[in-house]
Amino acid sequence: MTRASTTPSPTFAPSRRGFLGLSLAAGLVLGLEACGGTSTLGSGGSSGSGGTGTIKWAWQLPTTWDPVTSSAGSDVQMLALTYDAITALDDQGNATPWLAEKWAYDDSGKVVTFTLHEGLKFSDGSPLDATAVAKSIERGRTQDGSLIAPQMATIKSVRADGDLDVVIELTEVDYQYPLLFAGKTGMVVNPAVFEKDVDSLATQPAGSGPFTLTAYVQNDHATLKKNPNFSAADEIKVENFELYPQPDPSTAVAAARSGQFNLVRLGGAQLQQAKDAGLDVQVISTMFVSVLDVNASMAPFDDPAVVEAMKYAIDREKLKEVAAFGVGDVSYQPFPPGYVGYNPELASIYAYDPDRSRKILKDAGHTSPVKAVFTSSGQSEAAVELIQAQLKEVGIEAKIESIPPTQHTQLVYLEHSKALTYDGFAGRESPVQAFQVLFGAEGLMNPARTTSPELEAQLEKVKKTPTDDPTYPALLQEATKIAVTTFPNTFLTLVPAVIARKGVSGLPTRPSLRRFEGVTA
């Protein structure tokens, strides 16, 4: 049996050639779209162009929401959204009032009394008084696993005197506490929470800061809302705050343009792209300085001549120009200009001098190339490769070893198993604390744990000098000089925060902390 007629098949069945042509056309369209330059949207064409009352900050998420167990110095930026510290820092790094209205040391220098503002409240509405502050400090210095306890080792006792005065008795004279309390060490945690369930703090912060956490997905995002009990709640102009990890550099500007985020941290390579895309770009000076962690107990850096040669061999101007696209500045010390610990004598102490570097190596008997391993956890590929090439020019052949960023802390800070590592130092509220981290016997960024009696003695003088004493800056700057000239840590460049904004007003330019008072979205 045969059919009288056949109906043409409605199915689309292109030939192989046709299919290939379609595929190429689709690829071309997608490719052109991906390579597209400026946005076709006008500044008002996006739903995320402002007025939403929500800041979407692509920066990073904290290692924990508990300031006592936080393991990253940079966590302070995120923790400051939900916690208030006892003091704050001004642009020069001096302590200024925050929760504490004022403070005073007694004549012996061993007792300091912080007087709180009146009427302070935690985000749950409970009073933030001297008793709560004393309990919070006590927990920070005594809790097992506290990572801020070493900084408060000289505290003998803490007690509340009335509702507003917190009296801290010290085992030795130490005028650094007002500075120290401007960071994680001074963040006040609600005792009602940690006395009931201390583990909950890792995911549910309990402070008095400008925002309260409403949702948190680890490694993904956090959402916060304005805290009406914040002491300066009137100055917080947005209702909601969303926090995300920093996006991939290749997508950061696109993410801001699309409105996915309205506040994004960029690298130097994306700065011009962000401007071209019509975003507001703000470059804020920070305390962050890139640095080489050098383990002076491991070859070849157990030879001081190699360390000195390395310091002269690095062309920091070139690092700034090539790796940072001209953003930031060169640095030979851990503090930025304008900071009280910055020593102008060190402004160009290890200026690029390859001939001198070669001579140092030759005089030390290194006639053949010095072999080394240079560890990188991917912080700045360009800087690492530039440094490697510069070292090779003077006779230090460093083989780059890549480690995952997640292993950096373990391998470099805890196991001290790396001889030379590219790293960054985010700064600390107290310069003495910064010295301890970088050059102290237990300092995380002092891989060989070497100490200098000269520096220790100078830091003792610094601690025993009131921060408003006229001799204080000179003493601190002398400590900086001793540290920079005796320790192998090699400081490279100051790294400002490059921030792209879309529909968000300018951020305050405080170097130590990003704050959001007065910021609109």
Next chain:
Amino acid sequence: MTIIRNLWRVPSARFALVVLAVIAFLTLVGGALAPHDPLRQYTDHVLEGPSAAHWLGTDYVGRDVLSRLMAGTRLSVIGAFEAVLIGGVLGVPSGLASAWLGPRLEWMTLRISDTLVILPFTVFAIAVAGTLGNGLQQAMFAIGVLISPIFFRVTRAAALGLRRQQYVEAAELMGATEWWTLRRHIWSKVLPNVAVTSAQATGAALLVVASLSFLGLGVSPPAPTWGGMLASDLDYLAQQPWAPVFPGLLMMATVGSLNLLADAVREAAGDPSRRRSPRRVTVRPEQKEAARA
């Protein structure tokens, strides 16, 4: 030789062979022929576009992109070959043994193969690199181990089919040893399947090597690899949106050619009835009607 002659008659295979010959040439002498030292940094000419001095431009520290592509071929390709070699060494003998040496070994090799098949390539390679250290050899070992079940299954399937052939049974009945039978009757028949699998697996391994380099595993910088170049190019898309095209094209051409070659080898060495006809057969409408009826 017959297989190669058959291959050369197929246009797609001819194209693939030419491309792979170029890649092989670059693998052998690419670094030596590169116009610049692939590690030399021209820091005053960073992220420049194509020019007479740098035909494909320069990268983020001023290195010549063309030179890095040429020199990077060796590590990218050798890495892939190393993984395939490890996979073949582990998979082929175990596949033959599984079909030949009794049910106990068969059961054991099948279970190991099943276990390896469920492990994802990249994640396993990252775990191995984390345990044994970050290096090309460690990463290739990991990939090779995961590729081995492909060789195992292909070899085993072919060997099982061949074992039931009458001439193999006859050889056994006449007192041939297992080793002689394997060498004489099985291996030559299994080899084309292994060749096809090797070509496809090399393409897959090349992509995995590139993925690992993209993730910063395997080859340490500043040594050039296609995947590593692709990864670093993505950070500078604003300055050089075209840059990822070059390593991407090389990868695409190599993997595509390997796949074309694998198809052609299968056709050239396989069942004659499955070979592609050299000329098209025109079917008349009345023949279609008759066929439908």
